[in-house]
Amino acid sequence: xxxxxxxxxxxxxxxxxxxxxxxxxxxxxxxxxxxxxxxxxxxxxxxxxxxxxxxxxxxxxxxxxxxxxxxxxxxxxxxxxxxxxxxxxxxxxxxxxxxxxxxxxxxxxxxxxxxxxxxxxxxxxxxxxxxxxxxxxxxxxxxxxxxxxxxxxxxxxxxxxxxxxxxxxxxxxxxxxxxxxxxxxxxxxxxxxxxxxxxxxxxxxxxxxxxxxxxxxxxxxxxxxxxxxxxxxxxxxxxxxxxxxxxxxxxxxxxxxxxxxxxxxxxxxxxxxxxxxxxxxxxxxxxxxxxxxxxxxxxxxxxxxxxxxxxxxxxxxxxxxxxxxxxxxxxxxxxxxxxxxxxxxxxx
Numbered sequence: 001x002x003x004x005x006x007x008x009x010x011x012x013x014x015x016x017x018x019x020x021x022x023x024x025x026x027x028x029x030x031x032x033x034x035x036x037x038x039x040x041x042x043x044x045x046x047x048x049x050x051x052x053x054x055x056x057x058x059x060x061x062x063x064x065x066x067x068x069x070x071x072x073x074x075x076x077x078x079x080x081x082x083x084x085x086x087x088x089x090x091x092x093x094x095x096x097x098x099x100x101x102x103x104x105x106x107x108x109x110x111x112x113x114x115x116x117x118x119x120x121x122x123x124x125x126x127x128x129x130x131x132x133x134x135x136x137x138x139x140x141x142x143x144x145x146x147x148x149x150x151x152x153x154x155x156x157x158x159x160x161x162x163x164x165x166x167x168x169x170x171x172x173x174x175x176x177x178x179x180x181x182x183x184x185x186x187x188x189x190x191x192x193x194x195x196x197x198x199x200x201x202x203x204x205x206x207x208x209x210x211x212x213x214x215x216x217x218x219x220x221x222x223x224x225x226x227x228x229x230x231x232x233x234x235x236x237x238x239x240x241x242x243x244x245x246x247x248x249x250x251x252x253x254x255x256x257x258x259x260x261x262x263x264x265x266x267x268x269x270x271x272x273x274x275x276x277x278x279x280x281x282x283x284x285x286x287x288x289x290x291x292x293x294x295x296x297x298x299x300x301x302x303x304x305x306x307x308x309x310x311x312x313x314x315x316x317x318x319x320x321x322x323x324x325x326x327x328x329x330x331x332x333x334x335x336x337x338x339x340x341x342x343x344x345x346x347x348x
Contacts, residue, residue: 079103181258195222200265
């Protein structure tokens with residue numbers, strides 16, 4: 001099959017959606033399919049083409065206020081003129097989905113929404129309120145809708161009256177299982193991901209004053225880093241909190257494995273891929289009971305945090321000491337790709 005993936009961003013841009021599209025695209029190529037990715041992340045460089053691990057990538061410049069929405073109308077024409085049997089668009093929260101729907105014609109249209117319903121940013125909320133009628137139309141235009149969690153499926157049914165199939169995000173299990181812990185002089189807690197306010201890393205930093213026996217390692221980059229550094233300085237925690245910046249893929253498993261507790265306090269997640277990575281590395285997790293992260297509290301090695309106060313975070317970290325060894329059901333990217341082909345790409 002000729003398969004066209006449409007996404008706001010694609011690696012080397014980092015994030016859960018970016019990883020999802022990369023992993024399924026490369027595995028589809030491995031299975032003999034022709035895969036092209038259209039993405040709106042060209043930035044100031046303008047449009048350009050490249051090939052990574054067998055995947056053809058076409059990048060287009062977009063308008064992305066507050067690094068959101070990715071208004072990129074040229075994607076509609078690109079979808080219309082690119083040869084494809086399947087058009088698979090990703091991420092409800094950005095305009096490439098709408099432009100894919102406009103250009104798809106009578107070809108099979110698949111949407112993976114990664115839907116979390118809102119935003120912690122007032123600017124993004126205003127943008128999403130304007131965008132919502134377009135996004136709703138695009139989702140309902142799809143022949144198949146994929147949710148990555150049970151929580152997301154329920155939200156799609158409630159907000160758009162669509163019946164989505166659940167195919168969780170995958171995981172490169174071999175990368176994380178049995179990873180050699182990264183050596184550190186002191187025990188440490190870990191967070192991984194883009195540094196944006198809604199991710200809740202600031203709540204972990206503020207809790208560190210109640211967790212003096214631990215360091216905090218923060219892996220990732222983003223627009224909120226300067227504010228997070230200021231929070232750490234004002235709290236007198238600069239010796240206890242370390243910003244690692246971008247961490248190469250090969251170094252992440254060891255970081256997860258060496259951590260005493262992994263924390264994810266994001267207010268808006270459709271899945272929580274870093275939680276799966278931490279559990280696969282044998283590390284217990286503390287997660288905010290919001291969005292799809294609340295689904296993870298069904299795992300015996302995960303503690304839920306109902307509020308983001310320093311005391312609540314501290315209690316959750318301490319509770320992780322009593323948890324059993326983490327386990328995780330098979331979520332390999334190979335199984336995800338198989339389920340995607342069988343569930344969404346096949347035509348009855």
